[in-house]
Amino acid sequence: MTHRNRVLALLFLLFAITYLDRVCISVAAPRIQAELNIDPVGWGWVTGMFTLAYCLFEIPSGMMGDRIGPRRVLTRIVLWWSAFTMFTGAVSNYYLLLVIRFCFGAGEAGAFPNSSVVVARWFPVTQRATISAVTLMAAQVGGGLAPLLAIPIQTRFGWRASFFVFGILGVVWAAVWYWWFRDSPSEMKGVSREELEAVEPPMPGKAHRLPWGVALRSRSVLATCVTVACYAYVFNFFQTWFHTFLVKARGFSEGKLWMSALPFVIAAVSTMLGGVLSDYLVRRMGAKAGRRALGVVSLCAAGVFTVAAMMTRGQALTVVFLALVYGAITFQQAGVFGVLLDIGHKYAGAMGGLLNTAAQAGGLLGSVLYGYIVKSTGSYEAPFVPMAAALLLGAALWLQIDASEELAPTPLTGSGS
Numbered sequence: 001m002t003h004r005n006r007v008l009a010l011l012f013l014l015f016a017i018t019y020l021d022r023v024c025i026s027v028a029a030p031r032i033q034a035e036l037n038i039d040p041v042g043w044g045w046v047t048g049m050f051t052l053a054y055c056l057f058e059i060p061s062g063m064m065g066d067r068i069g070p071r072r073v074l075t076r077i078v079l080w081w082s083a084f085t086m087f088t089g090a091v092s093n094y095y096l097l098l099v100i101r102f103c104f105g106a107g108e109a110g111a112f113p114n115s116s117v118v119v120a121r122w123f124p125v126t127q128r129a130t131i132s133a134v135t136l137m138a139a140q141v142g143g144g145l146a147p148l149l150a151i152p153i154q155t156r157f158g159w160r161a162s163f164f165v166f167g168i169l170g171v172v173w174a175a176v177w178y179w180w181f182r183d184s185p186s187e188m189k190g191v192s193r194e195e196l197e198a199v200e201p202p203m204p205g206k207a208h209r210l211p212w213g214v215a216l217r218s219r220s221v222l223a224t225c226v227t228v229a230c231y232a233y234v235f236n237f238f239q240t241w242f243h244t245f246l247v248k249a250r251g252f253s254e255g256k257l258w259m260s261a262l263p264f265v266i267a268a269v270s271t272m273l274g275g276v277l278s279d280y281l282v283r284r285m286g287a288k289a290g291r292r293a294l295g296v297v298s299l300c301a302a303g304v305f306t307v308a309a310m311m312t313r314g315q316a317l318t319v320v321f322l323a324l325v326y327g328a329i330t331f332q333q334a335g336v337f338g339v340l341l342d343i344g345h346k347y348a349g350a351m352g353g354l355l356n357t358a359a360q361a362g363g364l365l366g367s368v369l370y371g372y373i374v375k376s377t378g379s380y381e382a383p384f385v386p387m388a389a390a391l392l393l394g395a396a397l398w399l400q401i402d403a404s405e406e407l408a409p410t411p412l413t414g415s416g417s
Contacts, residue, residue, distance in 0.1 A: 002192070003185065003188055003190065003191050004122055004123065004185075006180075007118065007122050007181065008131065008134060008135075010173075010176070010177055010180075010181065011115055011118060011119075011134075011135045011138070012134060012135060012138040013138070013173055014074070014078070014111065014115065014135075014138075014173060014177075015111075015115070015135045015136065015138035015139040015142065016138045016139065016141050016142035016145070017078075017142060017166070017169050017170050017173055018081075018108065018111055018139060018142060019139040019140065019141075019142030019143040019146065019239075019264075020142040020143075020145060020146050020149070020166050020169065021081065021082075021085045021104075021108075021166050021167070021170065022050075022108075022143070022146075022239050023142070023143045023146035023147070023150075023238075023239055023264075024085075024146050024150050024162055024163060024166055025046075025047075025088065025101075025163075025240075026146075026238075026239055026240055026241070026242055026243045026244070027146055027147045027150045027151060027154070027162075027243050027257065027260070028150065028154060028159040028162060028163075029043065029240075029241075029243055029244045030243065030244060030247045030248075030254075031154065031158075031159040032097075032159060033244070035159075036091075036093060036094050036097065037094075038094055039371075039375070040370075040371040040372075040374040040375050041371040041372055041375050042094060042371070043241075043244065043371055044367055044368045044369070044370055044371025044372065045098065045368060045371070046094075046097055046098060046101055047101075047236075047239075047240035047241070047367040047368075048364050048367045048368040049098050049099075049101040049102040049105065050101045050102065050104055050105035050108075051105060051236065051360050051363045051364040051367055052102065052105065052360075052364050053101075053102045053103070053104070053105030053106040053109065054105040054106070054108060054109045054356075054360045055105075055109075055357050055360035055361055055364060056106070056109070057105075057106045057109035057110065058109045058110060058113065058352075058353040058354075058356040058357040058360060059353035059354060059357055060110075060353070061073065061077065061109050061110020061113065061114065061353060062110055062113030062114065062116075062117075062351075062352050062353025062354075062356075063353060064110070065110065065113060065114035065117045066117060069117075069183035069184075070114040070115070070117045070118050070121075070181075070183060071177070071178065071181050071182060071183050072178075073110060073114050074110075074111065074114050074115075074118075074174075074177060075174050075177055075178040077107060077108060077109075077110050077111050077114070078111075078170045078171075078173055078174040078177070079170070079171065079174045080103075080106075080107030080108075081104055081107035081108040081111075081170060082167045082168070082169075082170030082171050082174070083107070083167065084100055084101075084103045084104035084107055085104065085163050085166055085167035085170065086163055086164050086167035086168075087100050087103075087104075088100055088101070088104065088163045089159075089160035089161065089162070089163030089164045089167075090160065109356075110353065112352055112356050113351075113352025113353040113356055114352075115135055115352075116132075116337065116340060116341065116351070116352035117352070119131050119132060119135075119341070120341060121183065121184045121185070122184070122185060127279070130275045130276055130279050130334070131275075132275060132334045132337035132338060132341070133271050133272050133273075133274060133275020133276065133278075133334035133337075134272065134275070136271045136275070136330065136333055136334055136337070137267075137268045137269075137271040137272045137275075138268075139271075140264045140265075140267035140268035140271055140330065141264070141268050142264075143238070143239070143263075143264035143267070144261040144264030144265045144267075144268060145261075145264075146261075146264075147243070147257055147258060147260045147261050148258060148261055149162070149165075150162040150166075151254065151257055151258065153165060155254065218343075218405065219400055219402075220339075220343060220400070220401050220402045220403070220405050221343065221354075223397045223398075223400035223401045224336065224339055224340075224343075224355060224358075224401050225354065225355060225358035226358065226394075226397055227295070227299075227336070227394045227397040227398055227401065228336060228355050228356075228358045228359045228362065228394075229358045229359060229361050229362030229365075230299075230362060230390040230391065230393050230394030230397065231299060231302070231329050231332075231333075231362070231390070231391060231394045232358075232359035232360070232361075232362035232363045232366070233362040233363065233365060233366035233386075233387065233390040234302070234306065234325065234329065234366065234387045234390060234391055235326070235329055235359075235363065236362070236363030236364075236366045236367050237366060237367075237370065237387065238263055238264075238322075238326050240367045240370075241367065241370050242260060242263075242322070243257060243260055244380075245380050246259075246260060246315075246318075246319070248380055249379075249380035249381060250313075250315050250318050251315070252315060256315070259315075259316070259319050260319070262319050262320070262323045263319070263322055263323040263325075263326040263327070264326070265323075266323040266324070266326065266327035267323075267326050267327050267329075267330040269327075270327040270328070270330050270331040271330040271331070271333060271334055272334075273331065274294065274298070274330065274331035274332055274333065274334050274335060275334030275335070275338070277294060278290065278291060278294050278332075278334055278335035278338050279338065281293060281294060282338070282403075286404065287342050287402075287403035287404040288402045288403055288404045290403075291335045291338055291339050291342070291401065291403040292398055292399065292401055292402075292403075294331070294332050294335050295332045295335055295336070295394075295395070295398035295401070296395050296396075296398045296399060297395075298328050298329070298331045298332035298395075299328070299329070299332060299391050299392070299394045299395035299398065300391075300392065300395045301324075301328040302324075302325050302328035302329050302391045303388045303389075303391035303392040303395065304388075305321050305322075305324040305325040305328060306321075306325050306384055306387050306388040306391060307384070307388050308321045309321035309322045309325060309384065310381045310384035310385070310388075329391075332398075336355070338403065339401060339403045340352055340355055342403040342404070342406065343403060343405060343406055362390070366387070366390075369383065369386070370383045373386075
């Protein structure tokens with residue numbers, strides 16, 4: 001096994017643990033809401049506090065990874081979020097839960113952008129969407145395992161125990177990562193010449209400073225940010241409201257919640273296939289058309305399946321349609337990370353932080369509005385209308401994204417004309 005494959009294996013475990021910890025609270029949500037007497041609006045803010053903190057700390061954490069390297073930054077991130085995962089299991093009231101979930105989000109912020117730094121430094125350009133697909137697939141594996149692992153623990157030992165168990169996993173990962181990993185292949189003992197020659201050396205420190213003026217004037221960057229916010233508005237539902245929806249809107253018993261693993265299983269497969277197809281389309285059609293085509297088709301399909309899930313009442317069919325929604329969203333997600341690295345691979349951490357900030361803004365809006373819409377309408381299906389609209393808007397915005405436009409600082413001097 002090459003050193004690059006070992007790095008990928010550790011990233012795979014990182015993302016799996018990330019989603020184990022995130023989805024755990026969704027699985028435990030009906031029990032927590034009952035024990036702490038939390039209404040739909042209150043639960044929207046519980047989930048929203050994580051997303052708010054994640055949004056605020058994304059860009060600083062990504063820039064820190066560019067500056068001092070992902071070895072130290074990811075170690076800090078995982079230890080912090082693991083501690084607050086365990087603190088969630090010890091919470092005694094609603095307001096303390098809000099504080100803990102905010103701190104949890106602040107700690108986890110930067111995991112995705114710093115993994116992008118690792119991919120940019122360790123893997124060739126032609127493999128970046130595929131490698132991103134593997135790590136994103138790992139996240140869905142973790143999400144799929146969460147109900148299968150958490151429900152037996154919660155049934156036997158209570159919902160608090162699951163947070164203690166999952167928190168310990170992160171501590172173990174952080175110890176192994178800090179001991180073995182190095183920020184670039186050139187720093188790692190025993191790396192072959194072939195591995196070193198396959199990737200570009202990391203740029204000097206000043207080159208890592210994202211040209212914000214250029215980025216924020218780029219139509220592709222802005223369109224990508226809004227597209228990500230649109231699909232994250234729906235994506236976040238599966239990490240926050242999904243299990244509550246199944247219990248309260250479709251009458252699922254706790255014993256049937258194992259079916260909630262299906263969207264994450266579908267997403268694990270679709271993420272990998274989407275990443276491979278995205279890179280294939282880039283080779284055949286170029287970066288602009290290749291990334292764009294997959295994004296438009298995927299988000300259009302997700303919007304249609306959202307409407308279907310809203311209209312059906314059968315338990316199994318509801319889960320199937322929601323699995324197709326999630327699968328269609330994740331099918332284009334690796335292509336988004338491909339765009340991130342195509343446009344600004346020299347600034348992978350900062351660009352990852354920018355896009356994830358946009359994603360968390362969309363996720364925050366979705367998780368909080370869901371609670372208000374439920375309270376005002378009395379229906380757990382009503383929030384699906386703006387969810388479908390957001391997905392179709394995201395599909396339209398893909399047409400404004402040009403992955404062939406690499407970010408570069410504006411020259412200080414010109415030739416004139």
